[in-house]
Amino acid sequence: MITVVWFKRDLRVTDHAPLHDAARRGPVLPVYLFEPDLIAQADSSPRHLGFIQECLAELEARLAALGSPLQRWQGTAVEVLQALRDRLGPFRLSSHEETGNLASYARDRAVARWCREHGVEWQEWPSGGVVRRLHDRDAWSRLWMERMTPAPLAAPVALQPPPCPILSPLRLPPGGAPRHLAWHPDTLPDHPARQHGGRSHARQLLRHFFDQHLPDYRRGMSSPLSAGDACSRLSPYLAFGAVSVREIVHAVWRRRTELQAMPPDLRPRGELPGLKSFESRLHWHCHFIQKLESEPELECRDMHPAFAGLRDASFDANRLARWRRGETGFPLIDACMAMLRETGWINFRMRALLIAFSSYQLWQPWQKPALHLAREFLDYEPGIHYPQIQMQSGTTGINTLRIYNPVKQARDQDPDGRFVRRWLPALERLPDAWLFEPWKMPPELQRRQGLVIGRDYPEPLVDHEAAARHARDTLWRLRKEDAVRRESRAVYEKHGSRNPHREGTPRPRRPSPPTDSPQLGFDFG
Known part of the structure; x- marks a missing residue:
């Protein structure tokens, strides 16, 4: 029986359990799906698709050399699988488990339902150290090590192709790009300054x-x-x-x-x-x-229920738009947005600064900023993105509030102003003394420098110190309530990090203070 290997966020042939297993069973049909419904989601971006296309080019060459070229298809997963069944007859389906957004979660549930209805065996293989149906977070560190310890799987020596060609209007030509895509209206175009894809x-x-x-x-x-x-x-x-x-x-x-x-x-x-x-x-x-x-709903729902809707009444479309465009009036914030827009990457501390500024100083709900950053980050990984956004926004109830001072961060991380001057040319000639707080520069000096605040560079959106005090007071007052503390313990039981050296020891009665531990994706690069 033919095994259809469905490539998703696993664009490689090495350490690929579905492909490794399929190669020893018989004929293998590798497929990649361009799914218009997923591409149209508000967290999708042309820069993601461009990177994927470059990864696929190398994957195609590698699979062709092994004997069974990759097939590109366009349509919903169920449409493509039905087309394959109409042409192949019975087949096995094999793929990695995917921790994606709610749309991909719904897609996988639809595929599982279709497989049951049509008698198709679908085997999903674990992906990395993520454990599906994890019952006890205390065991997770041990399970992660068990997953990591075996040597990575070698690429198959060869692949047996299906016995006959498969024709379908849903199938794209080798190297073909998807057609007639509809992007979210706020999506920015791809940019050549981003990293290029490929193993x-x-x-x-x-x-x-x-x-x-x-x-x-x-x-x-x-x-x-x-x-x-x-x-x-x-x-x-x-x-x-x-x-x-x-x-x-x-x-x-x-x-x-x-x-x-x-x-x-x-x-x-x-x-x-x-x-x-x-x-x-x-x-x-x-x-x-x-x-x-x-908890897939963390994409849109607060991890701690006490924080649900906390900032909704303060939503301000103008504030959000100026934050997105890098027109907040705070030079480090705006320079970070400019670099992110140009390259699709910024380092962890600055990512944390961007979302913290939106959440605390601007007091905006985290959901819309999260979607904007998802589209901008070339390395967007949903499973890292949304929990990290919530952690930096203060809605987990188990992590210390980190309310960054955008002026102090600029002085600490860019003491000579080289970063700000590179990404904000309007401020290039500003004296160091005024670079990070240009709104304090006397009007006469502004005119001599040829830069008038409010005309050539924006006035600050908020008094950042007063806004930070309001956010800190509001959140700590809420966190001290007994009911909120009790729910925080439940959140910790489900999601809190565990020290691997404490395995088997009694659980702490209250959430342990978190460590500032960045990870690959949202805050590493």
Whole structure:
């Protein structure tokens, strides 16, 4: 019987359990679906599709060399599967589990229903360290290690193709792009400054990170000036599966073994601490995806019910639009938006700053900003994105509030103003003394500098200090209520991180203080 291997966010042939299993069973038909309903979702973007197309080009070449080329299809998953059944007769379906948005979750439920109705066996394989139907969060760290310990699966030696060609109006030609797509109206176009897709780029980046940037990783990841070089930049390749988490974990372990075998005085300084930090983020990568896997509604619903609708009455379309356009009047916020718009990437600390500013200083509900950032982030990974957005917005009830001061962050992370001047040319000639608070510059000096606040650069949207006090007071007052504390314990039981060294010990009676632990995707890159 033919096995249809359905590629989703796993665009590779190495460490690919569905393909590995199908290759030993008989004929294999690899397929990738362009699903218009999913592409039209508000979190989808042309930059995502462009990156996917580049990953598919390498995947197609690899599968063709193995003997069974990838087929591209366009339509809903059920439409395509029905077309395949009409032409193939009975077949098996095999794919990785996917922790995606609510639309992909509904799609998978529809596929499962179709498979049951038509007697099609659909085998789903675990993806990374995410555990479907996890019953006890205390066991998750052990299960993650059990998933990561086996060696990554090798690519199949060869694939047996189906015995006859398959023709269908839903099938796209090799290398073909999807047709007649409808994007969300707020979607920005693709941009050539983003990273390019493909497994070869991921492998090259990993080698370069180990050889050149590992010693600088820990101290360089926070500043937008240094993070572009200090970080691995592997997150989009993980998000779309050009490389697996387990492959990178094993690369880290090999590198650590090599370093530990060296005499201590010959080890490159900073590499072992860098590896430790990097590995912890691979662990946190799966930890955050597990939250959405366990509660898919976190895409739109507050993790802690006491925070539901807290900011809804304060929604301000103008504030949101100015935040999106990078016209808040706070130079670091606006420079980050400019870089993100141009490249599809910004480092963790600045991502946290963007959503925190929207949530606390602007006091906006997190859902619409989350969708905007999802479209902008090339490395958008739903399972990381929505739990992280909620964590940075203060709606989890179990994480410390991090209300960033946008002026202090600018001085700390961009002390010479190089980042702001690069991305905000209007402020390029401003003296250092006024660069991060240009609204305080005297009118006469503004005229001499040729920059008038309110005309050439926006006035600040809010008094950021007063707004931060209001947000802090409101949220802490709510968090101190007994009913809110009780619900926080329930949230922690379901979603809270666990120290792996505490496995088997009694659970704490109240949520432990969280660590500021970024992970690949939302806050790593």
